[in-house]
Amino acid sequence: MCGIAGYYGTRELAPEALAKCLDRMGRRGPDGHGQVRRVIGGERNGYLLHSRLRILDLDDRANQPFARGGGHLSYNGELYNYLELRATLQRQGEAFTTESDTEVLASVLATQGVAGLDNCEGMWAFAWLADNGLLLCRDRFGEKPLYVFEDDTGVYFGSEPKFVFALLGRSLPVNLDHLRRYLVNGYKALYKTGDTFFSGLNEVRPGALVRFDRRGARQDERYWRPRFDVTDESMTFEDAVASARDALVESVRIRLRADVPIAFCLSGGVDSNALIAIAKRKLGFQVHGFTIMNTDERYEEREMVETSVAELGLRHTTIPVARQDFLSNLRRQISYHDSPVSTITYYAQWQLMKAVAEEGYKVSVSGTGADELFSGYFDHQNFYLQALAADPVAQAQARDNWQRVIAPVVRNPFLQDPDCFIKNPALRDHIYLDGDAFSGFLSPRWSEAFAEENYSRVALRNRMNNELFHESVPPILHEDDLNAMYYSIENRSPFLDRRLFDVCQSIPTRHLIRDARAKAVLREAVRGLAPDAVIDNPRKVGFNVPIFDYLDVADPQVRAQILDDGPIFEHVRRGPIADLIDKPDLPNSQSKFLFYFLNARMFLEEFGEEATA
Template sequence: MCRIAGIFDPVAENLQQRIEGMRDAMHRGGPDSAGVFVHPQLPLALGHRRLSLIDLSEAGHQPMIDAELTIIFNGEIYNYLELRSTLKHYGHEFRTESDTEVILKAYRQWGVDAFEYFNGMFALALWDERNQQLILARDHAGIKPLYYSTDGKRLYFASEIRAFAHAGKVFEENSKWRSAFLTFGHLPEPITTLKDVVPLQKGTALIIDLPSLHIKEHRFFEWTFNGKLKQEDEAIALMRETLEQAVERHLVSDAPIGLFLSGGIDSSLLTLIASHTRKDNLHTLSIVFTEEAFSEEKYQKLIIEKTGAKHQSFLVTKAIFNQQLDDAMQAMDQPTLDGINTYFISMYAKAYGLKAVLSGLGADELFGGYPSFQQQKKMKLVEKMPESLLRGLQRMPDHRLRKLSYVGLQNSAAEYLSYRGIFTPVSVAALLETTEKEVEDDLQELSAYYPVQGLKNGNRISWLETNFYMQNQLLKDSDFMSMWHGLEIRVPFLDKEVMLMAAAMDPAIKFKKVPPKYPLVKAFENELPEAIWKRKKQGFTFPFEGWLKENEYIRPSNNAEQKLYQQFQQKKLSWGRYWCALLMNRFTPLP
């Protein structure tokens, strides 16, 4: 796991200094070593910071060069040993034990088609000297970030937005980010805080000719539902086998690795599966609170006792939270309502001596774990309301009712926002002193990026939750908050084979109401304690509201915030909405 950056700029002044500046702006995500490649003829520079997990020796140092190929790579290829064996049969020889070298040899063998064979999380740049091409690629699920900007003459890319402040070019603020953030509580792709800086789409490689900067897009993975698995016994058996193999792959590491254990279904299952192969070396950690309503300690103990895991609980108090809040805000590369919880669990994982942890992220999206999967039936009734009545809901005093007005908008984000939207267009326009039409037009522009047509019921909600909430909030938060602490978060539920398995399962099996996340619980019903899956769902949340009421960070700084603060104090505005408005005003577009 690492951080990468690159520059192609015909005005090649201070190229080495600029690439080192971009690279080192992300030093928290690659504390173990750093490297730079500056092309001797072309104005091309690549920078890399390393967090060592596989092949900890100097042989795994990057940029890695193999004859005419040079690579910088952020991520893990979990099936690299199988690919290595295959490539050896083709006659390739290896000088390291790293997955990075496997990528180079695979590209040499198959070109950009090699990315189809990778099961892992990755963002990479590969310079092909022979073909004078720079390849940028991002994994099948968009687990690892990669942002880029090009004006047809120059190209910049990096793992974090903060790196662009050191690129040697002044990037303007994106005028659309504030509206998007107030609407979603995160920035949906392709929006970032910077104008003309966009994320590379997941499952995609860009083939960039140099020096012309002609770009060809190569799509190597697209997640589609087919519902081929219609026999329940077969589907459940395959589910178990696929997830067990995924967890085993994700435990491969030459550095200390453990698991987040919250006490919910997902992390409990991962711990149970990991205990099969790591009986004597299973490390888990969790966060606990003195506030009983937020603590899941009793459920965590059930799994600890069952697996014999070497467990460490870390107590987070109001004092600790307030002490670390400024640092958590610095870690936030892009604005997000969530993420501070991941900051703390990552901080303690690092203190525990771990370099990588497994997380249950993704299971709710794939197997129907969120309330939206049940709410969709009620939403069908809302859709039948006259448009005039739907628009009128925006002006209701209750923000939960206001969200329903999104159903009347004709864009692919509308249904998602009716479940998870923060402020409606009327409220966003008022906060930003713009027009409702401008806010709605911005939403309409997103429709082409999120083509959800043709999906129904549970699969539709799964697609929405995966491509909006998980992609743009959970994965981003997990990446920049964990990497701030030099920690890698691995997500076995987003293993390529698990995602394909979920897409192949008949919705009638996948989205059975009882028990929740039916295929997962059914597949492991003999191991998973009933108390774990029968409990009411509890998200991984902190007692923020109570802790922050006395913190100067949330005190209003202008008249607009003062009005919101009064509504919050009078319980007319939820904590999350007030926090969203504060973050929007306090976030620096280019950290």
Template sequence: MCGIFAAMTRHGIASDRCDAALKLLEHRGPDGTGIWTSRDGQWSLGHTRLSIIGLRNGSQPMTSPDGAVHLVVNGEFYGYREIRERLRADGYRFSTESDSEIALHLYHERGMQAATLLRGEFAVVIADERQRAMYAIRDRFGVKPLYYAVVDGDVFFASEIKALLALGVPAAWDLEGAIGGIGRSHEKTEFAGISTVPQGCYAIARDGGVRIYPYWDWEFPTAEQIRADTRSDAEIVEEFRAALLDAVQQRLVADVEVASYLSGGIDSCAVLGLAQEGTQRPIRAFTLTFDNVLYDEASIAEAQAKHVGATYHPIPITGREVADSFADAIWHAETQMFNGHGVAKYLLSRAVQAAGIKVVFTGEGADEMLGGYPYFRVDALNNDATLSASEKSAFFDEMLGANAATRALLMPEQVDS
């Protein structure tokens, strides 16, 4: 990951504020920093780099050949090589090997329609001096963070809220945002006046304001389309496997080592297995291990790593370490945590970084996409008329076996007051 910020002001911004914001983002990108400021001093872009592709010559901010458009990127574009070759065939010249540069030329070619061609996990800010506008794009699933605020006609974007505060955005709590943080289904944050650019959207900042536009969304089949689908279960499974394999292979493209998180779940195990198929060297797989056998999945993870030919690296942690690291994890996450999972992931990430790794597969997202969480059972019970009596009973028993907090959300009538 990298760190980015952008400031679009009416009367300029002090350089020490930009330096402070950049300093707060250095932990995201320790391999280099850069700042661009417009000639009138009213606009600034900042970047802290974690170099993954184009290690030698991918410094940012980047500027178009005519000097009118400037860009900062946090993240990675998948399939960038094919896009770069097409752009080269169309006459565009590249000065770096970085995947980020394709966004600069795609914008010149297509304007904001370029967003529809970008695949990956990214947050981009483009400053166009000719148009007197800034454009901020967030990836389709909101993997990379991108926050913004408008203060007295000045507009700010950043990878982290703390950088916005350093740029001069006032710090104040937003109660509605804090309550919404339980599900975080909207763009508000816990901080008044600070919002996220929604996933699959781009923002246009102009004349002291920001407007949001969607460029991508899920295309869910209708009930009629599902009923008319003639594919067999085997065909659907094979299509899913092909799509997952393609996604894994796209993420193996890097000029640095790619490792993997590994638990005992099918999601990270499947991703590691497919990743190992796509590379010649053993992938380093990192697993958190616990002294409490109720949470420890080390034996399954170790067996899976051995099975696919990866190298197994256990990271032992204790409950005391989780408690002691809670504040640090919150500082990085900049949002509420309702259990120790986020803290554990923070400790795992810290250990992986100490091992010299910059890129990992996480194996996350399978439960969201494939209905693994208990709350999907509630939806199925309420709305799926095809469930048999035995399936309904199994779903109900599963929810009854959840912890009290989960039961309170899913089955409030079943929880003692």
């Protein structure tokens, strides 16, 4: 895990700009840095910068930019199947001087070009500079970030916006339209378009690459085109469980490869417990789990966590929700992220990463992606009922299970009707909940209708894939990456594995939920490994903290930090914010909006000297 940055164009960058960029890259790579400059085609300057966090082959010989076969590689990520790829390349006559995955990826690119990426399993953002130009590429699910900005001289790129700004010599204007999108529609709207929080700054798309030839001409390509609607309707539930278990075990196995210690994020849910149980009981890994321990009874998972720790024999560290210095800490987090924080969950997760770092770990493992691959959200239950329309008997049984298990706990008003999607398959009002009201908080009003991509004929599967590629997983990965990198930690997500994705796409929809238990296939795939109490617990919790648990709005100083003059009030009306903080309690949607407001306020104060509508 590292930081990358660079430039490809007609400019000659000043040494001061290069030094400033490398300095900003320090948290992503505290173990060394390097740079290379090449002149391509006689007129284009190519610069690659790299800061290294040593995970595999801790020797300096694996430092980057790494030269191989006439090209230079600056790479952020991990190639998890590098040992298998290395063996194949050696049989083809390639020799290696390091034990790193970096040299393997460089060898793949030098000998096979981008076609070789089809055999690569991992997470990455890389720049490959050779005589034919520059290649930028990002992993299939977008675990590793890669930002680009183009002007009339060329292209600037980097793992974080601040790296691009350092090379460019200036910051870019705040994208106010994207900020309004965040305020009104929330984090699930942030990756619906190609926008970022800065005008003109974009990201290389997951599963895609961008070429710039010797003349600087750009060409965009996709090297991975996931397949949808490929369910095998003859697959039994037992076959689905066996296939998922095999793929997940292999995914965890190769993601435990490291020359530094690995920690696990532990909750009371089946996702993290599945990974930990496989690591401990199937692969013999000595697991140290870390848990943010919530005191809010709506989100508290202590009993399940303690059950896992005892039954699996885990080393365990709990981190209490730290409420002191919330506003100053949040500002520090926003400043590092170069963006507002997606949800309050990721403010708490930032504190968890601090504890992981203090224990000496350089890698953390999290359960990102399980809900979207196996079905895990409350609305999936309602969509499942709609998906059973052709089998009225099964649908009636599923509805009875919903009434028994889900009805007592679901809070979203639209989802309290089990037949909401049977009555209206196009209903999506539950996703941007209260968006119309929040639009009225802005001056002028701003609104954007919900939209989704068409991935599947089955509404449930279509929702799951929209969540995976546009709504839930992209902002989660953004926060996972930055929270971990702030403390120089690499985050790994075993559920985001191509083989596992393909297996999950083949599973018939009817197998996804059983007895109102979402993720039915995943639960049974780790039966006998993870604790039965966790597997059989139907409760979907998720980590959350109400905003007033952090904000003492009775404190005049806190109130002043919220309501005093600032650039935010050029875009948000002060009155509705004062009304919110005067309420004794807030429903979840309003609690989220107040958190978004605080983030937007601080973001504008930190970055908003220039702004564009």
